[in-house]
Amino acid sequence: MVDRLNANWEAKGRTDKESETTVHHDEAMHQMSNDQDNDQFELPLEGRGEAPRGTRSGEVVSAMRGDVRSGNDDQHLTGHVMERVVERGNLLRALKRVQQNKGSPGVDGLTVEELPEYLRKHWPVVREQLLTGGYQPSVVKRCEIPKPGGGIRTLGIPTVLDRFIQQAVLQVLQPVIDPSFSESSYGFRPGRSAHGAVCQAQRYVQSGRRWVVDVDLEKFFDRVNHDVLMGKLAKRIADARVMKLIRRYLEAGIMADGIVLERYEGTPQGGPLSPLLANVLLDEVDKELERRGHHFVRYADDCNVYVKSKRAGERVMQGLVALYAKLKLRVNESKSAVARAWDRSFLGYSFWVAPGKIVKRRVSPKALVAMKERVRQITSRNGGRSIVRVVTMLRSYLVGWKAYFRLADTPGVFEDVDKWLHRRLRMLILKQWKCGTTTYRELRQRGLPARLAQAAAAHVHQWWRMAAHGGLQTAFPMQYFDQLGVPRLCTR
Numbered sequence: 391m392v393d394r395l396n397a398n399w400e401a402k403g404r405t406d407k408e409s410e411t412t413v414h415h416d417e418a419m420h421q422m423s424n425d426q427d428n429d430q431f432e433l434p435l436e437g438r439g440e441a442p443r444g445t446r447s448g449e450v451v452s453a454m455r456g457d458v459r460s461g462n463d464d465q466h467l468t469g470h471v472m473e474r475v476v477e478r479g480n481l482l483r484a485l486k487r488v489q490q491n492k493g494s495p496g497v498d499g500l501t502v503e504e505l506p507e508y509l510r511k512h513w514p515v516v517r518e519q520l521l522t523g524g525y526q527p528s529v530v531k532r533c534e535i536p537k538p539g540g541g542i543r544t545l546g547i548p549t550v551l552d553r554f555i556q557q558a559v560l561q562v563l564q565p566v567i568d569p570s571f572s573e574s575s576y577g578f579r580p581g582r583s584a585h586g587a588v589c590q591a592q593r594y595v596q597s598g599r600r601w602v603v604d605v606d607l608e609k610f611f612d613r614v615n616h617d618v619l620m621g622k623l624a625k626r627i628a629d630a631r632v633m634k635l636i637r638r639y640l641e642a643g644i645m646a647d648g649i650v651l652e653r654y655e656g657t658p659q660g661g662p663l664s665p666l667l668a669n670v671l672l673d674e675v676d677k678e679l680e681r682r683g684h685h686f687v688r689y690a691d692d693c694n695v696y697v698k699s700k701r702a703g704e705r706v707m708q709g710l711v712a713l714y715a716k717l718k719l720r721v722n723e724s725k726s727a728v729a730r731a732w733d734r735s736f737l738g739y740s741f742w743v744a745p746g747k748i749v750k751r752r753v754s755p756k757a758l759v760a761m762k763e764r765v766r767q768i769t770s771r772n773g774g775r776s777i778v779r780v781v782t783m784l785r786s787y788l789v790g791w792k793a794y795f796r797l798a799d800t801p802g803v804f805e806d807v808d809k810w811l812h813r814r815l816r817m818l819i820l821k822q823w824k825c826g827t828t829t830y831r832e833l834r835q836r837g838l839p840a841r842l843a844q845a846a847a848a849h850v851h852q853w854w855r856m857a858a859h860g861g862l863q864t865a866f867p868m869q870y871f872d873q874l875g876v877p878r879l880c881t882r
Contacts, residue, residue: 471629474562475555476517484558485509487662488550496549497531497645505550520555523631527552527638530658532646544612546644546658556639556662559632564666567626571669572676577690578665584737585797587689588751591696594685595731595741596749599696601703604734605710606725610691611664612656615718616640619657619671626670639663665690675713682709687736694736703728738795750799758803761791762810769814777819781874784811788877804880808868815876816866817857826850836865 474480488502495501500508509516519525530546548556568579576587595602607613620637627633640657643650657664668690679686679695684706686695695710697703707728711721727734732741735754744750753761768783775783798804823829826847833843842861849856856862872878 471562471627472521472631472635475558475632476520480558480561483561484554487557488554491553493550493553494531494533494547496547496552497529498549498551500550502550505554508551509554516551516555520631520635523634525555525635525638527555527635527642529643529645529650530660532644533660543659545660548639548642548658548661552639552642553662555635559635560662560666563627563632567666567670570626571673572680572688574680574686575669575673575676575688577688577692578669584689584794587687588737588739588797591687591694591731591736592741592749592751594687594696597685599685599698600731601697601700601728602731602734602736603695603697603703603706603710603728604726604736605693605695605707605714606722607691607714608720608722610719611659611668613719614640614657614668614671615655618718619667622670622674623667636663636667640667671717674717675710678713689737692737694734696731700728739797744799751797752800753795753798753803757795758807761807765811765814769818777815777822778874780815780818781871781876785875785877788879792877792879801880808878808880811876811879812866812868812871813854813857815871816862817853819866820850820853820856820862823850833861833865838865 485506488505492502516525528549528551530548533545533547534542535545536542564580571579574590576582576584576590616637619640620633623633623636639661641653643652644658645651657667672688672691672693675693676686676688684695684697686693688694693710695703695706697706707726714721731749732743734740735756738754738757739751740754741749742752764787765784768787769780820829823832829850830843830847833846834840838846838861842859842864846856846859846861868878
């Protein structure tokens with residue numbers, strides 16, 4: 391999970407900018423539907439496109455119009471679901487969300503900026519295909535992202551049109567299906583977040599459940615069984631057209647190096663629908679854990695169960711392996727364990743016990759390693775970037791990282807990271823100066839005494855050691871980097 395979160399920290403640091411409205415925006419939407427009903431429910435349009443935030447999951451049910459049958463655990467949609475998908479108001483929100491999320495084009499090369507014009511010309515045909523059940527999604531473009539700990543993570547990038555349609559489907563399904571999920575599920579849900587999951591886990595540990603059953607599912611998104619998932623969805627969605635569309639999205643091929651590979655299992659990470667489908671599949675295990683009275687927290691495919699003894703944890707682990715096996719999912723034994731809560735991490739955090747037996751949060755060692763590795767990449771000399779450009783890149787990454795880990799109760803760790811970061815930047819400056827003559831001249835210009843400037847220049851190629859030299863610290867104090875815009879992680 392750390393590497394998955396790490397991919398989002400830079401995005402969190404960027405300023406959220408709405409895409410500019412094109413002159414064709416309203417024209418495209420006008421052709422999308424003849425439905426003039428203005429009584430549309432409104433969904434907040436923020437976040438990454440999976441689930442709207444700021445809405446309590448228990449409140450969104452009443453916002454859905456049409457036939458909705460609900461029970462304690464089995465809320466589902468009946469009637470004309472696809473008609474709701476193609477309603478003008480729903481499509482407007484979907485388009486806005488796709489524009490906000492931006493993202494790379496799919497296999498057809500169509501960009502987010504070009505989507506409104508494309509819809510203005512082609513939407514009547516696409517709409518008819520959706521309503522008749524004849525729409526065929528495009529293949530997904532394969533994208534591989536290196537993991538900080540080694541290996542690669544495979545993402546699937548749908549076309550912009552398919553992202554738009556998936557988002558429209560999500561906005562109809564999410565408000566009805568989500569309230570039936572377990573209260574212990576926090577991933578990709580309205581009004582819930584990774585922070586909420588971490589705080590709940592902390593409360594369980596504080597209550598005396600100091601052992602954790604940490605379960606990691608082996609390549610979860612790649613191993614989702616289509617038949618099992620569709621069976622779960624069939625209990626919630628009665629519209630055959632929507633079911634057929636989702637099945638086609640699941641089975642859409644993946645293009646890699648110009649070759650289309652057929653797909654018989656898995657739901658690619660990258661599509662707006664994938665997180666909701668994951669929650670639908672895993673909800674069965676959540677409900678069984680609730681029935682057995684367990685205290686647990688799940689975020690996407692990461693599930694931690696908190697118990698009071700190792701023996702109890704081993705029994706729970708055996709039960710979870712069997713429960714996931716029923717869903718055709720496999721527990722990764724090498725990454726799963728029954729251990730003390732402070733010996734494991736959850737969503738980039740781990741726990742420690744302060745004086746008075748108070749359980750507190752900290753950044754996990756793995757997350758710190760991943761962050762430092764990313765900083766090393768940004769501050770590498772190989773890029774030939776100016777210090778101003780480097781700081782801009784650092785800020786984009788660190789602002790998001792700091793926002794995510796703001797719950798950590800370890801200011802001393804952040805202070806040490808700040809010192810390390812500034813040392814990295816001083817080292818980069820020395821590397822860019824290259825020779826002793828330039829180093830001496832630049833340091834003297836910054837008011838450093840000749841003796842200190844000479845000492846630094848004499849050992850200029852010992853970059854890391856000299857970056858901690860008193861002369862360099864005087865020439866480039868923390869305030870210098872503050873003025874450049876480097877964020878401080880420690881705010882005390």
